[in-house]
């Protein structure tokens with residue numbers, strides 16, 4: 001069988017988990033074995049939700065100490081389940097928890113782990129493709145080990161439900177946990193008092209780079225963002241200059257965004273920036289350099305000084321809104 | 325407090341990644357080298373903690389002689405000590421890297437010269453394996469948390485925060501502990517010219533690490549992802565392009 005680690009919120013699987021299940025089902029099909037899942041704290045409807053993606057059995061880990069996230073205890077639970085079920089492979093989403101839990105499992109079992117995989121040819125060894133450099137480079141690799149451990153790259157796999165789902169059977173699993181397994185756990189959640197549209201959820205993102213020139217000059221971009229109900233993003237260069245906070249940074253070590261429209265102004269389009277915005281449906285670049293990589297990547301481009309174009313655009317949008 | 329920060333030397337790729345003819349490596353002929361932004365933040369955090377409450381900040385990397393360049397960057401950022409686990413420069417997998425780091429930490433502990441806090445970048449910029457810190461923690465049986473964007477030393481240990489949409493998760497760990505951090509943790513300082521010059525003269529300790537495992541994840545080849553970039557519609561080369569932009573926003577994209 002293939003075991004999948006599914007993250008869910010009140011029974012609703014996270015997108016990255018559903019993407020992972022789509023690949024996990026493919027792997028199970030290649031082995032001709034069933035797909036099963038492990039979840040922590042049974043949310044209403046989780047069995048039905050994962051059943052729609054081909055999971056036949058859901059192992060619900062039930063233990064008082066770990067209702068909330070506890071990386072080592074969750075990993076130890078998965079580890080014990082792996083010992084019991086002896087799956088061919090364990091797949092987890094390429095999320096923060098997915099990577100963390102599976103890395104612990106790998107370490108406990110002395111096995112290798114392949115992070116952020118895109119596709120797998122299963123066999124005695126697995127031949128797989130995985131992301132390097134946050135997805136700007138791909139690696140074809142061979143994974144060995146008694147149990148193959150892999151995480152699945154987020155936002156890369158188009159999800160697919162099975163034709164006639166029956167829902168999955170639920171089974172409780174009681175791990176045996178020592179105090180030590182419980183030493184690290186989620187203590188509380190602090191809500192941020194940030195206002196405005198979070199970068200990851202914005203439909204439009206107006207973004208600025210080194211070409212903006214100063215923190216003050218970002219005012220023009222802020223105004224454009226206001227007019228478009230957009231969020232503000234930035235390149236790492238603008239963050240390093242101290243013009244923006246790191247919360248705004250788009251890219252390999254910043255936010256990964258997938259808006260309908262991305263408007264990079266004065267951003268050159270380095271690979272580490274582009275992996276953050278490749279999910280954007282449309283890119284409208286404003287840049288003085290026609291040779292800049294961002295112009296190549298864009299759907300629309302204006303080859304001009306952003307300090308002239310952005311205020312003129314703001315004016316035009318304001319007029320249009322006033323006229324309407 | 326004695327803090328060890330582990331970092332990795334990686335090529336500073338720009339607008340495009342170019343591979344060698346055999347597709348085994350990035351062609352670095354025309355590239356400089358750097359470390360991941362995550363690790364710059366880790367060093368900054370270590371130095372700030374030590375500046376605040378005393379102790380030592382040690383920076384370590386596993387790699388070839390050339391990787392001393394990145395160790396010295398750490399020293400120029402005011403770390404006290406640099407260590408190179410010296411290899412021939414070939415790619416070591418995460419199990420072997422973690423094993424070598426754990427060996428080093430264990431030796432230091434046995435000498436009574438151990439660390440209270442081990443900091444890692446959350447994932448290396450190049451191979452992105454997401455596991456070296458976790459494996460070191462397991463080898464040394466230390467508590468561990470990853471993906472951390474805020475760290476606070478308290479009387480009892482550390483409070484670490486992980487960002488989630490609209491807030492953060494809070495974790496508390498006793499020391500000694502392993503924490504893997506992400507960029508955004510702090511604003512790393514720029515090392516001054518003078519600090520860089522001084523760092524060049526400081527000794528970097530060398531240790532020969534032991535490679536214990538076979539490769540479990542073996543690289544076969546590298547490839548660039550297909551880019552599905554279509555044509556770019558150039559709307560103009562001056563503010564006169566504004567009507568064309570308005571047209572795109574209103575008609576093509578319907579966002580106005």
Ligand SMILES: Cc1cc2nc3c(=O)[nH]c(=O)nc-3n(C[C@H](O)[C@H](O)[C@H](O)COP(=O)(O)OP(=O)(O)OC[C@H]3O[C@@H](n4cnc5c(N)ncnc54)[C@H](O)[C@@H]3O)c2cc1C
Pocket residue numbers: 208209210211212234235236237238249250251252253254255265266267268269270271272273276286287288289292304305306307335336337338358359360361449
């Ligand atoms: C491991 C690693 C991780 C990284 N992670 C990230 C990341 O998460 N996000 C990120 O963004 N970067 C990241 N980087 C850095 C990245 O490689 C680039 O250095 C950075 O993206 C460059 O930012 P920029 O485009 O703003 O600056 P530049 O590359 O300097 O480009 C500025 C652009 O502005 C244009 N310009 C200048 N003046 C004007 C004007 N008046 N009007 C219009 N256009 C103008 C120029 O033509 C140029 O194209 C990372 C690097 C490494 C090594």
